[in-house]
Amino acid sequence: MSKKLVLIDGNSILYRAFYALPLLHNDKGIFTNAVYGFTNILLNILENEKPSHMLVAFDAGKTTFRHSTYKEYKGGRQKTPPELSEQFPLSRELLNAFQIPHYELEMYEADDIIGTLAGIGEKEGFEVKVISGDQDLLQLVSDHVTVDLTKKGVSEVESYTPEKMLEKMELSSNQIIDLKALMGDSSDNIPGVPGVGIKTATKLLKQYKTLDTIYENLEEISGKKLKENLQNHKEDAFLSRELATIDLDSPLTISLEELGYKGYEYKNIYELFSELEFRSLLDRLHGEKSDEEVVVELETFDYQIVDEITEDLFTGKDALHVEMITDNYHEANIEAIGIVNENGNYAIKTEQALTSEVFKNWLQDQSKEKYVFDAKGVKVALLHRGIKLEGITFDLQLASYLLNPSDNNEEITAIGRRLGEKNVFLDEEVYGKGAKRKVPEFEKVSEHVARKTHIIYTLKDRFMKELINNEQLELFNELELPLATILAEIEYFGVKVDIDRLKEMGKELTDRLDTIESDIHDLAGEKFNINSPKQLAVILFEKLKLPVIKKTKTGYSTAADVLEKLEPEHEMIPKLLLYRQLKKLQSTYVDGLLKVVRKDTHKIHTRFNQALTQTGRLSSTEPNLQNIPIRLEEGRKIRQAFIPSEQGWVMFAADYSQIELRVLAHISGDKKLVEAFQEDKDIHTQTAMDVFHVSESEVDSNMRRQAKAVNFGIVYGISDYGLSQNLQITRKEAKTFIDKYFSVYPEVKQYMEDIVQEAKHNGYVSTLMKRRRYLPEITSRNFNLRSFAERTAMNTPIQGSAADIIKKAMIDLDSRLKKENLQARMLMQVHDELILEAPKEEIEQLSKIVPEVMENTVLLDVPLKVDYSFGESWFDAK
Known part of the structure; x- marks a missing residue:
């Protein structure tokens, strides 16, 4: 050497x-x-x-x-x-x-x-x-x-x-x-x-x-x-x-x-990288290892593979883990099942467990307490196998999410190792990664599952104590845990999609894109690949001589923000922007929805992410229902494809009106803002009247538009620069507008200042229901990091409280629908909107119940207001 x-x-x-x-x-x-x-x-x-x-x-x-x-x-x-x-x-x-x-x-x-x-x-x-x-x-x-x-x-x-x-x-x-x-x-x-x-x-x-x-x-x-x-x-x-x-x-x-240097022990590196949260570097180290190489030696772990399932296996306070190695639990195989209680650690073969009447009866027994990881995912997986899981009193993923919303809460082992429970492999160390992912022999899987289940059992009491200390036990028990059950039922049932209508939309978009492409080529005076940034840049900046806004390492930038600034310069630019929007609509939503529709039922089964966003909002994947663009008419039409699952039924949509501004009024206690909502005034018109010192009849559309921009901008801690960009006005004009707003609503300004100081003192901010968001950057010397944290401190209590309110409304509405013996069922939650389907004969009753429940789920100093509509599709219900 x-x-x-x-x-x-x-x-x-x-x-x-x-x-x-x-x-x-x-x-x-x-x-x-x-x-x-x-x-x-x-x-x-x-x-x-x-x-x-x-x-x-x-x-x-x-x-x-x-x-x-x-x-x-x-x-x-x-x-x-x-x-x-x-x-x-x-x-x-x-x-x-x-x-x-x-x-x-x-x-x-x-x-x-x-x-x-x-x-x-x-x-x-x-x-x-x-x-x-x-x-x-x-x-x-x-x-x-x-x-x-x-x-x-x-x-x-x-x-x-x-x-x-x-x-x-x-x-x-x-x-x-x-x-x-x-x-x-x-x-x-x-x-x-x-x-x-x-x-x-x-x-x-x-x-x-x-x-x-x-x-x-x-x-x-x-x-x-x-x-x-x-x-x-x-x-x-x-x-x-x-x-x-x-x-x-x-x-x-x-x-x-x-x-002399002889190399390092992977175990030592792994432990430190885990503590420092260098996840990408851990991936890099994994890449250096062969599949056969033992990454780290774990301490001996006593567990049993269950030969015969008897009632003696359970104590009534048991950790349960259903092992699936792919994210989509709607389709994933169950590789093994773990049970841990005061008597020991156990692993069971899937087929043995799911064909055992003793085991199925235990799963469905409400009186038997079960501690799990990801209650929603486990419930859905078992529902697909004809089993309704009951009796969940602890969910490690949800508890970890509430205590540390910014952390990676997607794996049991990641949470365990973060808290010192290191006697367990990561999933990828057992199954491999990507294309190399495979399930080894049952003996290896069984030990892995038993170790993971042991983490759930071990951390349960610790997490419950922390939730109590944080005053978050009610948030956990009364909001997140019941919501997991409701979301599981929503996901399992799915929502029906009109495949023929989707395909028709795809053809309409293709025709429209062809027309726009032809117009762009005519304006350019030649044919070129519109989807090639390099070719487009040559047309815009060399042939048409448009002003260069930004350069990248590879040449001229043709990003959306650049094109938006160039819009007044040439009639081609609006067409390019529209082309890109429609192209994305076609690939992401038309083609994307067709890929995830089940061929046998014509339904999609999205997955709502309950433990992801730091504000508490739900998001969704496969498909993402939250991001269907509705500013474009073509985007709104995508909703035509979402239809009732039964003949003679209709879609029913209800959404909160200006919920974040109403929460701001409540939290800040601003007298003028509270009064405007209590008197059911148009808040944007009222703001325009107060800021511009004009009567209601003198408020024109531009004034109201500016007032609306600042009303919603304030919720997100908007700066004079941000407002100037939104309204296409100078920063000086934007600053004047914001100053006037705060002079009209002084308690709002006071709230903004107070909440930032509170965040600096506590290190976090809370919603009305005690959901926390930690903000370590709030005291950073880095101006950009600190400014972002300050804006987040202002926004999170508002946005997070609004998210909590609609979650509680879902729980209350689910209870009310069952109490009234209605057939109507919830299908989706999209931001501040709930979408249901119901028989036509229930619509009159539903039109009273849904707004009543949603408006009274939480009592604020200002009334909550709900708008609703119904029709043959989700589009018609708007």
């Missing part, structure tokens, strides 16, 4: 990474961006360099031997940000996990350690690689010492050999010290010679070779001012050379033998 010594400038790389990457932190609020970038560098080095010996050198402190020569050395440097300081101990922890030696020496800098070791290594026949962001280290370059300097943050490096030095800098490594002597270094407070920059210094050194020779030939140097500066600052120049010179004979207490 070749001898290769890699020496890393720890301080330099950490600083580079910190400023190159946005602030990142884990769930405990520990900042990790510098360590993340540092880790990427380390992994690249290990992969590309394959060192036999290795060391990361750090500065030992602020004072060095150079300060005895020049007290102002490194003076004037800004204090290290605390967000970076706290990452230095983490970096050492990281190096210990990688088993990479690290070292610091009192009174010396990392450069001196590296310089000394590089010299020793070269003498002993090593190829030496130095990695830093500091050009000072270029003085070490030789035939056997290469210096890699980071560029563009930490993602790229440039390697310097003697040849590269001459090519790039026109100097040898020996001249770097003299270069620094002449030009100085503001970052280290090395004075140099005033007026001498890199060009002048390089020119002098190319001609005279060394600093000494320059001063020996001072009289022949041209340029009066340059000569004067050199003469007057001779002492500074030689002092600068002394300060810039790396000590190649530092009194090290380590030897090269101690720097």
Whole structure:
């Protein structure tokens, strides 16, 4: 094996990474961006360099031997940000996990350690690689010492050999010290010679070779001012050379033998990466391993494979896990079933469990408490097998989501490991990833399932206590857990789709797109591929000579925001924008819906994500019902394809009117806002009247539009810039508008200020039902991060409370429909809207019940208002 010594400038790389990457932190609020970038560098080095010996050198402190020569050395440097300081101990922890030696020496800098070791290594026949962001280290370059300097943050490096030095800098490594002597270094407070920059210094050194020779030939140097500066600052120049010179004979207490590198233990890396939440880096490490390689050894785990299911297996307080390895539980196989209780840990074969009457009776027994992960998914999977699961009193996924909404709550093992329950594999370590995903023999699956079920059982009491401490037990028991059952029934039943109508829409869109494409080609004067940004850019910016708004690495940008700004410039642009919208509509919604419709029932079975968004809103996948575009008529028509599942039935839609503004009125207590809603005024007209000081009859459509933009913008903490973009007015006009708004609604402004202070004090904000959103960036020194957190603090209590209200309305409505013995059933929830289907004869009764329930589900200081309609399709019900 070749001898290769890699020496890393720890301080330099950490600083580079910190400023190159946005602030990142884990769930405990520990900042990790510098360590993340540092880790990427380390992994690249290990992969590309394959060192036999290795060391990361750090500065030992602020004072060095150079300060005895020049007290102002490194003076004037800004204090290290605390967000970076706290990452230095983490970096050492990281190096210990990688088993990479690290070292610091009192009174010396990392450069001196590296310089000394590089010299020793070269003498002993090593190829030496130095990695830093500091050009000072270029003085070490030789035939056997290469210096890699980071560029563009930490993602790229440039390697310097003697040849590269001459090519790039026109100097040898020996001249770097003299270069620094002449030009100085503001970052280290090395004075140099005033007026001498890199060009002048390089020119002098190319001609005279060394600093000494320059001063020996001072009289022949041209340029009066340059000569004067050199003469007057001779002492500074030689002092600068002394300060810039790396000590190649530092009194090290380590030897090269101690720097031998033999690799790392994956287990140690895994545990640290999990704690720091470096998930993408974990994926990268997994990619280095073969499927057969054991990733980590787990402690012995006692469990039993159940041979015969008897009633003695259950205690009435049991953890249940139904193992599925694909996300779509509507179609997934059940690989095994786990049961854990005070008697032990058990695994059962799927067929054995689902054909056992004892087991099925236990599943359907409401009086037997069951603790699960993802109640909704488990319920749906069992419903597809004719079993109605009852008695769920704890859901690990929902509890974890409420306690830590920003975390990855999609896997039992991820939650467990985050909380110290590390005696379990990740799913991908058992089944593989992507195309390599496969189910191993039952013995391996059974142990994995038993371990996962054990986590549910172990964490249940801990999570329930935390929910109580957070005053979130009611939110969990009365809102999220009952909602999971309702969503499971909605998903399992599905919603019917008119396939013929969808196909007809697809053809209509194709015809429309062909017409628009032809118009665009006529306007361009030639045919080209509209979907090719490169070809489109040539037409717009070279042929039509439209103003260039933005450039990318590959050329002119033709992104949507660019086209929107160009819209007044040419009649082709509106057609291009429309073409793109219709193309997306066709591919995402027409073709997309056709792909997920079940051929036997003509139904789609979406999955509502209950533990995803930080505001508490539901989202949906396969298909995404939340994002069907309704601003375009063609988008609204997509809803024509959603129809009742039975003859003689109709679709019924009910949605909250301006619920977020009503919640804002309640939370802020603003008298004028509350009064407007209590008197059932048009809030946008009222705002226009108050801001523009006009009567109701004088409010024109433009005034109302502006008032509407600021009303909804305020909810999202809109800035004057954001409002100016929305309304196409100047920032000054937008600021005036916002100032007037706050003068009219002063309690709203007070709420905005108070909630930001509350977030800074508590670290989180809450909804009316105690849902929390944690905001660690609220005290960040980074303006952009802090501003985003402040806007989030303003918005979350409003948007989150609105989300909680419609969730509670679903629970109340489900109860009321059953109480009234109605056949009507809920099919979908889309933002503030509930969609039902019902027999025509129930519509009169439904028209009273639905608004009544939704408007009274939560009592605020302002009335909630619900609009409803019905028709032959979802489109007709709007």
